[in-house]
Amino acid sequence: MTEKKLTKGNIALAEGAIQAGCRYYFGYPITPQNDIPEYLARNLPKCGGTFIPAESEIASINMVMGASASGKRAMTSSSGPGISLMQEGISYLAGSEMPAVIVNIMRCGPGLGGIAPTQGDYNQAVHGGGHGDYRNIVLAPGSVQEMFDLTIKAFELADKYRNPTMIIADAMIGQFQEPCRLVPEKPVEFPEKPWALTGRRGREPRLLKSLYLGDYEQEEHNLLLKQKYDEIQEKEVMVEMQRLDDAELIIIAFGTPARVAKTAISMAREEGLKVGLIRPITLFPFPTKQIYEHSKKAGKLLVVEMNTGQMVRDVRIAAHRDASISFYGRPGGGFPFPDDVLAEIKKALDGGPR
Amino acid sequence: MNAIFKRPDSLTDAPTHFCPGCTHGIAHRLIAEAMDELGITDRTIGIPGVGCCVFLYRYFPIDALEAPHGRAPACATGMKRAQPENIIFAYQGDGDMAAIGTSEIIHAANRGENITVFFINNSVYGMTGGQMAPTTLLGQQTTTSPYGRDFNTEGYPIKMAEMLATLEGVAYSTRVALHSPKHVNQAKRAIRKAFEMQINEMGFSMVEMLSTCNTNWRVTPLEALQMIEREMIPYFPLGVFKERTGKDFL
Numbered sequence: 001m002t003e004k005k006l007t008k009g010n011i012a013l014a015e016g017a018i019q020a021g022c023r024y025y026f027g028y029p030i031t032p033q034n035d036i037p038e039y040l041a042r043n044l045p046k047c048g049g050t051f052i053p054a055e056s057e058i059a060s061i062n063m064v065m066g067a068s069a070s071g072k073r074a075m076t077s078s079s080g081p082g083i084s085l086m087q088e089g090i091s092y093l094a095g096s097e098m099p100a101v102i103v104n105i106m107r108c109g110p111g112l113g114g115i116a117p118t119q120g121d122y123n124q125a126v127h128g129g130g131h132g133d134y135r136n137i138v139l140a141p142g143s144v145q146e147m148f149d150l151t152i153k154a155f156e157l158a159d160k161y162r163n164p165t166m167i168i169a170d171a172m173i174g175q176f177q178e179p180c181r182l183v184p185e186k187p188v189e190f191p192e193k194p195w196a197l198t199g200r201r202g203r204e205p206r207l208l209k210s211l212y213l214g215d216y217e218q219e220e221h222n223l224l225l226k227q228k229y230d231e232i233q234e235k236e237v238m239v240e241m242q243r244l245d246d247a248e249l250i251i252i253a254f255g256t257p258a259r260v261a262k263t264a265i266s267m268a269r270e271e272g273l274k275v276g277l278i279r280p281i282t283l284f285p286f287p288t289k290q291i292y293e294h295s296k297k298a299g300k301l302l303v304v305e306m307n308t309g310q311m312v313r314d315v316r317i318a319a320h321r322d323a324s325i326s327f328y329g330r331p332g333g334g335f336p337f338p339d340d341v342l343a344e345i346k347k348a349l350d351g352g353p354r
Numbered sequence: 355m356n357a358i359f360k361r362p363d364s365l366t367d368a369p370t371h372f373c374p375g376c377t378h379g380i381a382h383r384l385i386a387e388a389m390d391e392l393g394i395t396d397r398t399i400g401i402p403g404v405g406c407c408v409f410l411y412r413y414f415p416i417d418a419l420e421a422p423h424g425r426a427p428a429c430a431t432g433m434k435r436a437q438p439e440n441i442i443f444a445y446q447g448d449g450d451m452a453a454i455g456t457s458e459i460i461h462a463a464n465r466g467e468n469i470t471v472f473f474i475n476n477s478v479y480g481m482t483g484g485q486m487a488p489t490t491l492l493g494q495q496t497t498t499s500p501y502g503r504d505f506n507t508e509g510y511p512i513k514m515a516e517m518l519a520t521l522e523g524v525a526y527s528t529r530v531a532l533h534s535p536k537h538v539n540q541a542k543r544a545i546r547k548a549f550e551m552q553i554n555e556m557g558f559s560m561v562e563m564l565s566t567c568n569t570n571w572r573v574t575p576l577e578a579l580q581m582i583e584r585e586m587i588p589y590f591p592l593g594v595f596k597e598r599t600g601k602d603f604l
Binding site for chain 1: 395396397398399401408411414415416417418419420421422425428429430431432433434435436437440457458460461465
């Protein structure tokens, strides 16, 4: 068995990037993600990599674009306000079909916001953020181990689909420590990149662009992107499901609230309440089918988030029409404690709101 | 029979989308000639900004990346760091570099990124229809300075070549003009020199080219060429503002 080391979430993520073959990191300081650039500033040069402390998040994402266009694995990380500044570049990456990994260890917001754990950027990550008709692949780690494993997965998915991939985590997942296996579970995949700009030697020139001015060219391009997103939805859903066999109520939560929910579910089970968990690990693609099937059977859903209700909308779209859906949210750094969630479970089982 | 004049190999035969009289085409040709002479076409990657220069890939048979508005120097930074063996150039207009992209150009230059930037200064936003740019001359009428640029409200035209020359990371910063055969020859030498700086790993190089936009200036092509001499050069003096002769880093 591989040895586990007590590791901070952000460090596991940074080490995951290195082990995924990422050799280019560009970033600008912002709390609560500074451990990531600091770790990479120390360790990338040791493996022949490049770290640039960029002048802004705008520059960071465009440096990522330059390295990614060169066929190299590149990453940036930030939080709330910085991720907002990157949206222009993320839209260009999506439009030009370039891979990139963008990490958001979320701040509370809106505005400068606080640095306590929160999930206020779900909509920004999952439903756009930048301009135009595009999707990010979005991964939501729920443990330090997943900060490591999903970072490797993020690079693989980004390359496979030539699409920006975001990792969003609350500051709890970024800042706390857990035992973590810091070696990949399986060999890291490196897809060929026959589109990379490397100088035209012996071949036709290549172009990466997102401007389509000809009649219907842009529509054709957007429909091709849509096909890709449909394929991602079909093939790449990752979801953790627990205690669903006899569940009469299913909690749906990601990141830290899912961990709290597990404790609350154990407490509920001790009292004889039949409660299960669906934890989306990919937020796009969203586990729509799984939620539909299980909500049909269980009938009651309780969505727990650290915001005022963002993922709950996707749950409403996914759920069976007869399912009743409750929501419990703690925004702006507020924290859902197991007792609170247990109380919500009881309320929902007593016939909570549709 | 010897050819004494032909299209450079590094220029395609695509008809340009530039307006008749525009000097972008001259800049393109000079860059292509320099690539031919230096034998770097196979390993050169171009990064156009947003604006009239965005279709760069139609005219140069090289790999190209379309950058977001003003961000070409940051894209070029990431690209050059990822493939230092190749020649990376950005091609920006004045709205792109001197307005929305000032942060990216200054910091790429200050880091001494070993890239080359070609800067077309025609004193207006060309593609969007001739709006006022940071380089618009005092008194110049544009669609968004209809009463003429006034320094009380719009400030003074920004001098990029001089400003960048103050940064230690810059190896070469020069301003040339594209309005007469003599000046075109000078521009050609500057473009070649800028590429050579990158080939010799001297650091950041930038060539500012005073260009015409007769369409948006609302004048004939000939009058536009005369306006470079008469109105632009007095405010934007030509010359080399910084030229590193050895790897004389601090």
